[in-house]
Amino acid sequence: MAVEPITGAEIIVKALIDQGVDVIFGYPGGAVLPLYDALFKQNRIKHILVRHEQAAVHAAEGYARSTGKVGVVLVTSGPGATNAVTGLTDALMDSIPIVCLTGQVPTHLIGNDAFQEADTTGITRPCTKHNYLVKSIEELSRKVHEAFHVAKSGRPGPVVIDLPKDVQQAKYEYVNHAGQKHRSYNPPVRPDRAQVEKAVEAMAHAKRPLFYIGGGCVNSGVQACALLVDFIRMTGFPCTQTLMGLGAFPGSDPLSLGMVGMHGMYESNLAMHDCDVMINIGARFDDRVTGKLAAFSPGSKKIHVDIDPSSINKNIRVDIPVVGDVGHVVEEMMRIWKARQVKPDAKALSAWWDQINKWRARDCLRYRASDQVIKPQYALQRLYAAIKDKDFYITTEVGQHQMWAAQFLKFEQPNRWMTSGGLGTMGYGLPAAYGVQVAHPESLVIDVAGEASIMMNIQEMSTVVQYRLPVKIFIMNNKWMGMVRQWQELLHGGRYSESYSDALPDFVKLADAFGATGLRAEKVGDLDGVIAKMLATPGPVIVDVAVDEKENCFPMIPSGAAHNEMLLGPEDQTAKPISEEGMVLV
């Protein structure tokens, strides 16, 4: 095969094209100049210039989470790479497939404390699924292709490829290594049939079953989710979702109990506590979901489906582990269910639903309505009413607004809800939103934000305006780091140490300064008009909604408490003080 030698930078671009990459989020610098030069000379891959490398990773996460494809990031050495660390950690915690190319000083300078040198592979080892330092041009193509395979297969995650400048400039022949089998890394996707049989057996005899589905379902893909929805409907069992699993099952389906966990629905948490068979599909028994481990769902037989064996028996001991990809497992479950003509215990199931409907009747999201001040919950209800029939995607920042968004917005499909679940990264929402918008230029993309979080990556307004990305930023401005304030109220005697958002900018003028549109809603009567105007405005919009400064997020399982010790509203908060051991937890 006589192939013309090309530069390392050109090899990388070719490999990216062969991997189907059509967009890169990045920021140039000295150590990636050859790569930027190679990008300049082609027109297959679009480059989105971010304003901070952290945002590049979040944007790639938004792109990846909304498409199911790998998100690609390109940053320079040293500060470029270290700035990306938060984004990489975020992607690792939420299992988002990312390939992050980082520049590195030339190989002969590595270890010399050269200008803009950092030990990128050392720094990113604990915050990536895997990383590579490519020390010679001969291994470059293989490693780039391998990085994509690692990022998207098994439990997805971020992969860093550190690229010394001399490797980008050296010349070699390009060989397409896509699809090559890895010699040690081959994660299983097909489950052990005997385990699936056991799981179906347990489900067939359940009297109080509950599906508990998570982000793994979304990662398994649209078809896997569709299969899962069919299967859950076939069983008639109730289904609760984690924060990351919202949309994997239609939020408006009567079988859906909504979100589970610390700020999840009363009926979800009580059902989790009292169920006799729990079917965990693609969730990881995160501490936000389980609450007090010793009191977690004490009487249930637990089935856990996960592609990552290390997620099984990590926090909670389960009875029937099933290792495999959600799509394959559910397909097998369905097949066995049909073959055995399983008829669940209709009487028990109907009694279980009666109980659940009693919990539902508590209407746990109820709040004290007001005509004086915009309640944040009301703002989201009005937003949802205005967008629910549209083709919409939602991202969020982190805090109270995020939990309210998870409670009050409903998702009928997977890949529509992008939020920082595991790491809880303030500043995630805006870059993630334009990452989504790049992938879905015609769709409505809204970042539900808080005024504190949005300030963490506000510079990205510039990116949004540069590429005319019509992202809508819906700031629920309560002038506080609301979740911090809520915890200070709950745990620290209302001593609001440093949680007030002082010296806030005028967000309307700020939007204007960036070349976007700014709108404001101060009174309850303004809200619908402002939302309508936001939706009617073609370009990027910042909406500053002045919401109730004192509102807290309920229902809530206080830290250290069990699912059946939920606080439903401010009245419960004073009645049930937090335990000493709960105070230590985050």
Add this chain to the structure above:
Amino acid sequence: MSDRSSTKGGTELFAVSKEDGTERHTISVLVDNEAGVLARVIGLFSGRGYNIESLTVAETDVSKHLSRITVVTSGTPMIIEQIKNQLRRLVPVHKVTDLTVEGPSLEREMALVKVQGSGEKRVESMRIADIFRAHVVDATIESFVFEMTGSTEKVNAFINLMQPLGLIDVSRTGVVAIARGPEA
């Protein structure tokens, strides 16, 4: 790492089942011999708060670029299972074997033990070295360096006996282990 050369309680430290419900396991990890692989394994242990009681690593198959890492660790059964699953998740890891549970296995350590002394103590150290089949690999008029191989318990016992006889320095390899029988 625990203090391996401590003279007291050495044997208890390495008991398989401990009073607090933790167990000692010897785990063998076959990895690609590539840059950073040891840092990945060690970083996994430190990052997740697992114990390393001993760790050895060397290339075992030059043509295939494979190295074997032998880790002696302790934890509750749930933690031990986690450790194995976390290790299997690392991309350059080929195989993880828990030698403590997967059939009979052999464990060996080598120690270099320096003893200083004269007269009766010097003679006694030679006599004990003989019982333990330790070799003298360095000698001066006032010192010996013994090389001895055996189980962790045997090495501990030898070191304990050398203590009153003028023990001044110890260097140990940590445990290497392999399954008994014909299978790899």
